[in-house]
Amino acid sequence: MYRLRVITVPPNRPSIREDRPATVCATNEDKLNLIVDTTRRLHAEGRPVLIGTRSILASETLSRRLDEAGLAHVVLNAAQDQKEADIIAKAGEIGAITVATNMAGRGVDVRLDDDVLERGGLYVILSERHEAGRIDRQLMGRCARQGEPGTTEVILSLEDPLIDVLDWPALRRWVRRLDSRSGMAGRFIFRYAQRKAERIHSRMRRLLLRGDQKLGTLLAFSGEME
Secondary structure (H helix, E strand, C coil), X not given: CCXXXXXXXXXXXXXXXEECCCEEECCHHHHHHHHHHHHHHHHHHCCCEEEEECCHHHHHHHHHHHHHCCCCCEEECCCCHHHHHHHHHCCCCCCCEEEEECCCCCXXXXXXXXXXXXXXXXXXXXXXXXXXXXXXXXXXXXXXXXXXXXXXXXXEECCCHHHHHCCCHHHHHHHHCCCCCECHHHHHHHHHHHHHHHHHHHHHHHHHHHHHHHHHHHHHCCCCCC
């Protein structure tokens, strides 16, 4: 954006994180059921689970489904700032289940028990793709830090808000015809939608920067402020 030189800082230790292929369900109901089933299985294995959501509403909806399934958990959605650090710090305990929005718990390390490391580390589930892939990567980066083990899994539905950026009627009709648990086709749709959203936001930032530069040039000829 600002045409500055960029450097890449290598990780302190090689990452051994396992990123599993995304699963795309036909409906939001199917997605919630799959997330709950996956969480129940991991909880029985003693692995801590961190489930990322895009909004407070989504975190509360998922919380109700976990309650119905009898899975004890905590919700971290930036509505409890005082307890945020304590909640996220305990997310690495054996069998812990944490539901968090993408803005919650940033900058706080998820410390893992030794027993958790033996079980494979923290398991991060992304319940939606964000309009910027950078945010997805930040959430995935909550696990497998400093060479520790960890796993990420993305569970989506064709009713997710990101699909709304697809403005081609033919493509929308094709999306609606996809089967439940679609594989490569579903993943392609989400990659395409995310890249399109990123292009839209990039164009908006360029226009904003251009407007600021033009305004700065105009003000340069106006003299000092009174």
